[in-house]
Amino acid sequence: MTAALALDPQRQRFYARSVLEVARDLIGVTLRHGDTAGRIVEVEAYHECEPACHAYTGPTPRTEPLFGPPGRLYVYRSYGIHSLVNFVTNVEGVGAAVLIRALEPVAGLETMRRRRGVESDRELCSGPGKLTVALGIGLELNGARVDGGALQLDPPPGSRERPSLVADGRIGITKATDLPWRFCLSESRWLSRSAPTR
DNA sequence: CATGGGATTGACT
DNA sequence: GTCAATCCCATGC
Numbered sequence: 001m002t003a004a005l006a007l008d009p010q011r012q013r014f015y016a017r018s019v020l021e022v023a024r025d026l027i028g029v030t031l032r033h034g035d036t037a038g039r040i041v042e043v044e045a046y047h048e049c050e051p052a053c054h055a056y057t058g059p060t061p062r063t064e065p066l067f068g069p070p071g072r073l074y075v076y077r078s079y080g081i082h083s084l085v086n087f088v089t090n091v092e093g094v095g096a097a098v099l100i101r102a103l104e105p106v107a108g109l110e111t112m113r114r115r116r117g118v119e120s121d122r123e124l125c126s127g128p129g130k131l132t133v134a135l136g137i138g139l140e141l142n143g144a145r146v147d148g149g150a151l152q153l154d155p156p157p158g159s160r161e162r163p164s165l166v167a168d169g170r171i172g173i174t175k176a177t178d179l180p181w182r183f184c185l186s187e188s189r190w191l192s193r194s195a196p197t198r
Numbered sequence: 199c200a201t202g203g204g205a206t207t208g209a210c211t
Numbered sequence: 212g213t214c215a216a217t218c219c220c221a222t223g224c
Contacts, residue, residue, distance in 0.1 A: 044205070046205075052205070054205080057221080061220075061221095062219070062221085076205085077217090077218070077219060078204065078205065078206060078207095079206055079207080079216075079217065079218080080204090080216075080219070081206070081207075081216065081217055081218080082206050082207070084206085127206070128205070128206075129207060130206090130207080170205075172204090172206065173205055174204090192206095
């Protein structure tokens with residue numbers, strides 16, 4: 001795996017699709033940062049066409065990365081406290097991204113416990129603000145490439161069989177709550193909240 | 199320039 | 212179940 005591979009057009013094309021497709025295809029992929037890694041088990045899709053999306057009102061200084069090229073990160077500060085990480089999708093000029101909401105910890109659990117200040121494995125990455133702390137992802141990665149830079153994805157997304165998913169409404173928002181754009185790995189015990197059985 | 203509001207979490211009743 | 216922390220920035224006067 002060379003640095004050049006990170007720029008592989010195939011890799012870029014993965015993110016240059018509908019945010020819903022990308023969201024579903026990210027479930028089951030392992031996200032690595034340094035010596036910590038977790039398997040993505042819960043995500044949410046956001047698109048500029050609906051009011052819960054930060055891109056809804058058009059580009060602003062904060063949301064500029066959302067409108068940038070696909071395959072980049074949009075990291076923002078929530079409630080003045082937490083860093084939340086998104087994968088930018090679609091094409092440049094369209095604001096759409098996948099919020100990473102929960103991981104199953106798979107490597108570097110001691111580092112995660114130290115960063116999070118908790119012992120329970122289930123508490124390490126079971127929320128969008130928790131997992132960024134556990135993996136050491138901060139605002140300095142805003143606009144950085146999703147893969148091939150500080151972060152690595154394994155296996156390369158889209159290269160494997162799809163696991164069984166459950167979809168329901170997004171969490172923690174007040175608008176467009178009816179859209180079933182939250183996707184969870186079926187029967188995962190690592191979610192931020194339990195998903196409906198389907 | 200002043201104000202209000204979060205794509206959350208953890209502590210507490 | 213309730214609620215505060217905390218700050219960037221979008222919005223409106």
